[in-house]
Amino acid sequence: MAQALGIDLGTTFSAVAVVGADDRPAVLRNREGENITPSVVLFSDDQVLVGSTAARTAATMPDDCVRFVKRFMGDPHWSFVDSRGTEYRPEEISAFILRRLADDAELALGTRVDDVVVTVPAYFDDARRKATLDAAEIAGLHALRLVNEPTAAAVAYGLDETEHGTCLVYDLGGGTFDVTLMRIAGGEFDVLATDGDRNLGGFDFDNELMLRVNAFVGERGGPDLFDGGVLEADLREKCELAKRTLTNVPRASVFVSADGANHQVQITRAEFEELTASLLDRTRTILESLLEAAGVGWDGIDHILLVGGSTRMPMVRAMVERLSGRPPEIGINPDEAVAYGAAVVADLTAAERSGGERRAGSAGPVSISDVTSQSLGVLAYDETTRRPVNVVVVPKNSSIPCQHEERFVTLQENQTEWLFEITEGDDPDPDYVVKLQETPIALPRGLPRGSEMKVTMSYDVDGVVHVVVTEAKTDRSIGELELDRPLNLERSDVDRMRSAMARLEVR
Ligand code: ADP
Ligand code: MG
Numbered sequence: 001m002a003q004a005l006g007i008d009l010g011t012t013f014s015a016v017a018v019v020g021a022d023d024r025p026a027v028l029r030n031r032e033g034e035n036i037t038p039s040v041v042l043f044s045d046d047q048v049l050v051g052s053t054a055a056r057t058a059a060t061m062p063d064d065c066v067r068f069v070k071r072f073m074g075d076p077h078w079s080f081v082d083s084r085g086t087e088y089r090p091e092e093i094s095a096f097i098l099r100r101l102a103d104d105a106e107l108a109l110g111t112r113v114d115d116v117v118v119t120v121p122a123y124f125d126d127a128r129r130k131a132t133l134d135a136a137e138i139a140g141l142h143a144l145r146l147v148n149e150p151t152a153a154a155v156a157y158g159l160d161e162t163e164h165g166t167c168l169v170y171d172l173g174g175g176t177f178d179v180t181l182m183r184i185a186g187g188e189f190d191v192l193a194t195d196g197d198r199n200l201g202g203f204d205f206d207n208e209l210m211l212r213v214n215a216f217v218g219e220r221g222g223p224d225l226f227d228g229g230v231l232e233a234d235l236r237e238k239c240e241l242a243k244r245t246l247t248n249v250p251r252a253s254v255f256v257s258a259d260g261a262n263h264q265v266q267i268t269r270a271e272f273e274e275l276t277a278s279l280l281d282r283t284r285t286i287l288e289s290l291l292e293a294a295g296v297g298w299d300g301i302d303h304i305l306l307v308g309g310s311t312r313m314p315m316v317r318a319m320v321e322r323l324s325g326r327p328p329e330i331g332i333n334p335d336e337a338v339a340y341g342a343a344v345v346a347d348l349t350a351a352e353r354s355g356g357e358r359r360a361g362s363a364g365p366v367s368i369s370d371v372t373s374q375s376l377g378v379l380a381y382d383e384t385t386r387r388p389v390n391v392v393v394v395p396k397n398s399s400i401p402c403q404h405e406e407r408f409v410t411l412q413e414n415q416t417e418w419l420f421e422i423t424e425g426d427d428p429d430p431d432y433v434v435k436l437q438e439t440p441i442a443l444p445r446g447l448p449r450g451s452e453m454k455v456t457m458s459y460d461v462d463g464v465v466h467v468v469v470t471e472a473k474t475d476r477s478i479g480e481l482e483l484d485r486p487l488n489l490e491r492s493d494v495d496r497m498r499s500a501m502a503r504l505e506v507r
Contacts, residue, residue, distance in 0.1 A: 004115035004144060004350035005105050006342025008152070009094060009132070011070040012174025012203065013309065014039050015336055016101050017343035018109065025156070025343035027336045030104040036309075036335055037104070041066045041096050043082040047505045050100035059233030068175055069093040071198060073135075074128035074488070091131050091489055092497050095138035099506045102141055114142045117346035119338050122148045122180045122194040125374075130464065130488045138497045144349040145461040150180035151189040152341030153307045156332055161187030165302030168291075170320060170328075172283060173308035173335075175201040179287050181294050181301075188399050193294040195286055200279065202243070202310040208275040209239040209267070213254050216265045223258050231258055246272050247312050273315045280315055284323065304328040309335035372398045376465060376483075378455055379421040379430055380408055388430045390423050393457045394465075403458040407472060413449045417442055420469065422483060441469055441479040453478070 006025065008015045013036040017027045030037045032052050042054035043064045049057065058065040063083040072078040072090040080088045098118070106113050120132050129146055136143035150169035159167060163184045171178040178196035182189050213235060214225045225235045238254050245252040250269045255262065273280075291297065304324055310316065311334045320328050332340060377392040393406045410418070418441045425433030452472035459465050465483035470476060489497075 003109060003111065003113060004117065004346035005102065005113055006152070006339050006344065006346045007098065007101055007116050007118045008149070008336075008338040008342055009070065009097065009101075009118050009120075009135075010036075010039055010173060010338075011068055011176050012039055012201065013037065013335060014097060014101055015339035016105050017336065017339040018105065019343050019347035025340040025347075027333075027339055028105050028108040030101070031107060035333075037097075037101060039067070039070065039097050041069070041093050043084075043086070043088075045084075047507055048096050049507050050097055053507070056237075059230045062229070066093050069097075071175070074125070074131040076488075089489065089493075089497075091135045091494075092138055092501070094132070094135035095497065095501060096506055098136055098139040098141060099501065102139065103506065115144050115346065115350055116141045117144050117342045117349060118146055119149045119152045119342050120146050121176075121178055121196075122150050122191045123178070123196065126465075126483070127488055133464075134489050134494050137494055138501055140498060140502060144346060144353065147342060147345045148180075148189070148191065149178070149307070149338050150182060150191070150194075150305075152339075152345065153305055153337045154182065154184060154189060154303070155341035155344050156337040157303070157305055157329060159184055159303060166192075166296065166300055167303040167305065168301050169305045169307055170283070170287065170311065170316075171196075171307040172310040172316060173201050174310070175199070175203050177201060177283050177286065179283075179290055181290060181296060190397055190399075192296075193290055195290045197282060197286060200282055201308075202240075204279050205243055205276050205310065205313070206236060206240045208279070209243055209254075209272065210235050212267065212271075212275055213239060213256065213265045217256060217258065217263045220263060222256075222261060222263055225256065225258060231256075242267060243272070243313075247314065269314070276315075280319060283316075284319060287323070298324045305337070306330070307334050307337050372396055372400055372402075372459055374424045375426045376436075376457060376459070377423045377425070377433070378406065378408070379423060379435070381411060383411075389428050390425065390430050390433045391428075392426060393455060394459055396426065398459065401458070401460045403456060405454060405456050408453045408455060410443065410447055410449060410451045410453065414446055415443055415449070415451075416445070418453070418469075420467075420479070420481075422465075422467070437481075437483060439479075439481055443478060444471065444476070447471075 003018050006017045015036045017025045019025050027035050037051045038055040040055040042049040042057055066080050069090050102113055133143050153169050154167050167182045167184055169180045176198050177200040180194040181192045183192055225231045242252040242254045246269045252267055254265045306328045375392045375396040376394040377390050380389055380391050382389040394404045420439045420441045422437045423433040424436050427433050454470045454472045456468045467481050469479045471478055
């Protein structure tokens with residue numbers, strides 16, 4: 001059976017893992033020998049660079065370098081224009097990263113890889129999920145499914161279908177903070193609540209250190225290192241390294257040379273923790289208000305998982321331990337956990353699709369399903385109240401894939417058209433739900449008033465929704481549609497980008 005990759009497509013770093021012959025997930029090293037690859041893309045004349053080389057060259061070619069593209073997925077108004085005037089959509093830039101990750105994985109495995117499972121934050125809406133799927137397709141990959149990052153992390157920590165409990169995932173990465181509360185039961189991972197700060201991560205901790213070093217150098221007559229160019233990039237790289245060092249030892253030094261002078265700045269862990277205390281505190285506030293809103297106390301939580309490279313910092317562990325009154329679960333590298341879980345899901349999905357049995361003796365969950373985060377419904381007219389009403393067809397928290405049915409009746413004698421409006425939200429009042437799409441459906445002639453129509457909505461594992469309308473009496477199909485998201489690329493764009501990508505060299 002061909003191997004399927006699990007890909008953690010991160011805001012600042014990405015990782016790839018695969019389930020090996022020993023039935024355990026392992027992270028694959030990239031061509032530079034690193035476990036994680038910076039999610040940085042650099043466009044030069046005839047090639048596209050991804051990863052550490054791109055990150056290092058970024059300072060000298062800032063106009064051709066893109067970071068943090070994940071923040072813009074599903075945003076129809078965002079694009080990147082390089083110094084030659086070529087425009088790229090977020091899906092394309094993510095595709096370059098995915099292509100590079102897959103190429104490196106093929107190199108490490110010695111085989112061709114097509115099938116992947118890509119992770120997305122739990123808060124990603126349909127448009128962002130669809131954008132992620134499009135990115136995989138542009139990269140020439142086949143996405144078996146998407147999986148929520150906290151779900152992948154829980155799977156990596158071995159929370160499988162035997163688990164029944166509540167799990168809190170605290171994910172502090174490079175550019176984002178996400179906290180998710182999940183209920184796990186019978187292999188279903190139900191997101192109870194999720195919150196976060198899309199602009200809070202390791203990057204901000206680096207910034208504090210950079211400010212401190214710059215101030216020190218300034219006091220000694222040195223130049224301003226925040227030059228928006230090479231000095232600043234050098235400062236960032238060195239401060240990030242010092243930050244990592246402080247995770248392991250109580251003291252680190254930053255050496256900077258500028259204007260022909262060398263400066264050494266010493267920093268202790270205690271000083272660093274003081275500099276960044278307010279950042280850590282922001283994560284505490286978000287975490288506590290999430291628990292409060294969900295009405296869950298620390299004693300109602302069975303597992304606390306730390307995910308994201310920044311949770312390696314001792315102050316994060318200490319804070320979570322202090323708040324919860326117990327040590328968080330450890331044992332997996334926090335910046336690899338999501339990729340591990342994705343690999344397990346990929347292995348499982350690939351086995352299921354090929355109709356094969358799970359390999360004997362393998363540990364891990366037998367089934368994993370995410371649930372829908374929003375209810376989907378249809379607008380109708382309530383004859384008793386004589387008011388429009390929102391009828392939920394797929395209730396939120398339905399485990400996906402799923403299919404739900406609801407019946408409606410025609411309002412007029414010989415009604416010829418039904419203006420079919422799909423909604424997102426729970427409220428019966430149409431004013432309190434989001435109208436996603438309006439499609440006129442032609443009805444067959446001669447239907448008496450009150451003719452019954454059956455609406456079937458199916459939600460597949462990628463969050464793509466198909467709708468079929470049939471006349472209940474004859475079971476004849478009257479209309480079929482796919483929930484169309486104007487935020488996403490057109491089919492023809494995806495095809496064009498995909499063939500353009502196949503001609504390009506991604507290094
Ligand atoms: P992403 O947010 O893209 O998912 P990661 O989870 O890999 O990324 O987190 C990346 C962040 O983790 C970076 O800011 C990096 O500096 C930080 N980080 C990685 N290792 C350490 C460490 N040992 N100590 C402190 N921070 C670390
Ligand atoms: Mg991450």
